Amino acid sequence: MLKKLLVCSFLCAHASSVYAMQEEFIDPTRITKVPCQTQNKKGMNFNDLGPFEQEFLRYCRELEISESPEVGNILFLGEAYGRLPMRVGSEIASGLSKLFVNELSAENLQHLAKKLGIMKESGVIAGAQLADRMNLIIGDCLDLPNNEKFTRSFGNHIVDNCFDAIMCSNVLHFFDGEQVLKFFCNAFNFLKPGGEAYIFTQSREDDVSEKEMYTRRQNKTSVYIKTCFGVMEAAKKDPSILFPGLINEEWLCKTQLLNNILLGKPNGLCTFNYIPATTLQRFAHQLGFEVASKKFYSIVQEGDSIKTSEDNKGIYCGLILRKPEGYTGGHVTMETLDPAFVESCLTAKEKMKTFIDTKLNFLDQYPFVKSKE
Numbered sequence: 001m002l003k004k005l006l007v008c009s010f011l012c013a014h015a016s017s018v019y020a021m022q023e024e025f026i027d028p029t030r031i032t033k034v035p036c037q038t039q040n041k042k043g044m045n046f047n048d049l050g051p052f053e054q055e056f057l058r059y060c061r062e063l064e065i066s067e068s069p070e071v072g073n074i075l076f077l078g079e080a081y082g083r084l085p086m087r088v089g090s091e092i093a094s095g096l097s098k099l100f101v102n103e104l105s106a107e108n109l110q111h112l113a114k115k116l117g118i119m120k121e122s123g124v125i126a127g128a129q130l131a132d133r134m135n136l137i138i139g140d141c142l143d144l145p146n147n148e149k150f151t152r153s154f155g156n157h158i159v160d161n162c163f164d165a166i167m168c169s170n171v172l173h174f175f176d177g178e179q180v181l182k183f184f185c186n187a188f189n190f191l192k193p194g195g196e197a198y199i200f201t202q203s204r205e206d207d208v209s210e211k212e213m214y215t216r217r218q219n220k221t222s223v224y225i226k227t228c229f230g231v232m233e234a235a236k237k238d239p240s241i242l243f244p245g246l247i248n249e250e251w252l253c254k255t256q257l258l259n260n261i262l263l264g265k266p267n268g269l270c271t272f273n274y275i276p277a278t279t280l281q282r283f284a285h286q287l288g289f290e291v292a293s294k295k296f297y298s299i300v301q302e303g304d305s306i307k308t309s310e311d312n313k314g315i316y317c318g319l320i321l322r323k324p325e326g327y328t329g330g331h332v333t334m335e336t337l338d339p340a341f342v343e344s345c346l347t348a349k350e351k352m353k354t355f356i357d358t359k360l361n362f363l364d365q366y367p368f369v370k371s372k373e
């Protein structure tokens with residue numbers, strides 16, 4: 001029987017021997033655990049490529065067969081163990097693209113570094129060539145323009161207009177409003193005109209109903225899920241709130257029951273951002289991206305694998321954003337964008353906290369959250 005999962009906590013580096021493995025080696029080409037939790041407990045790497053990643057793979061193949069000598073830089077942001085770059089690199093074995101793989105946690109990326117080290121030492125030419133094409137960049141993806149290891153690969157250390165493709169999957173939901181804004185500015189600047197950003201994140205066209213969410217996670221955390229959805233449902237009615245799904249779990253510690261649930265969470269309290277598709281679309285518009293595609297997906301567990309499938313009722317959005325061909329508008333910053341939009345991103349956290357504190361009552365029994373009169 002299919003068991004629907006809400007995967008991730010709800011609305012939840014070049015190869016080198018400097019990476020000492022302390023724990024069990026996770027081979028990025030053979031991830032078998034379901035779910036395969038990241039070492040820093042920020043979500044997981046799935047063991048199957050879903051349709052959105054397959055689409056990205058096709059796009060990368062097109063890049064490889066392009067006759068243009070200019071084509072060839074692919075950037076992965078928040079890649080955990082590097083499962084997707086390994087697929088892109090090994091499926092396009094004759095490829096010449098350079099693959100830049102970013103990840104916040106050195107603990108996660110050391111597994112890819114170890115794999116590339118093994119490939120180099122194996123004496124198999126294709127493996128060694130692929131390892132040479134990979135550049136591993138540890139650090140905050142939002143800080144890449146200042147990351148020396150990253151920028152030194154480019155002339156004058158300027159990373160603008162350098163990438164044909166960017167992939168960022170299951171990372172945006174860790175960001176608050178200001179971080180999401182930085183992310184979109186970076187992605188736009190990094191892309192060459194005509195280049196595409198593939199963004200996959202928890203989202204929904206019309207927001208998911210509490211009922212649907214409840215059926216997805218009918219277990220002991222349903223109180224928590226219902227509370228989050230109560231908060232989001234109320235916040236989305238306020239048009240001044242751009243991120244109604246931005247919640248810091250500390251803000252929810254309002255009742256004994258929620259305290260018990262939240263303070264017992266194994267991964268500790270975190271911030272998550274369940275970004276409505278309309279908000280994602282507003283970012284695309286503000287930055288000047290063309291929306292090449294927008295589809296919804298759901299994630300289910302089937303036996304030993306996690307399958308992603310296209311589903312209009314799914315709670316994940318896969319967006320393909322293109323920087324217009326012939327774009328000559330220069331570097332985008334917060335200062336070049338609409339000040340009102342920027343303000344609503346910068347104040348998103350504060351706004352949501354104030355909204356929760358002043359507009360909602362938290363009840364210790366069903367329905368958990370109620371708008372104040």
Ligand SMILES: C[S@@+](CC[C@H](N)C(=O)[O-])C[C@H]1O[C@@H](n2cnc3c(N)ncnc32)[C@H](O)[C@@H]1O
Nearest residue numbers: 042043044045078079080103104140141169170
């Ligand atoms: C849920 S995993 C997703 C991994 C992979 N992208 C995928 O879809 O299978 C999220 C990853 O994003 C990383 N991450 C979170 N914030 C980040 C940041 N600011 N910069 C770079 N990586 C980040 C986490 O360390 C974690 O490995």
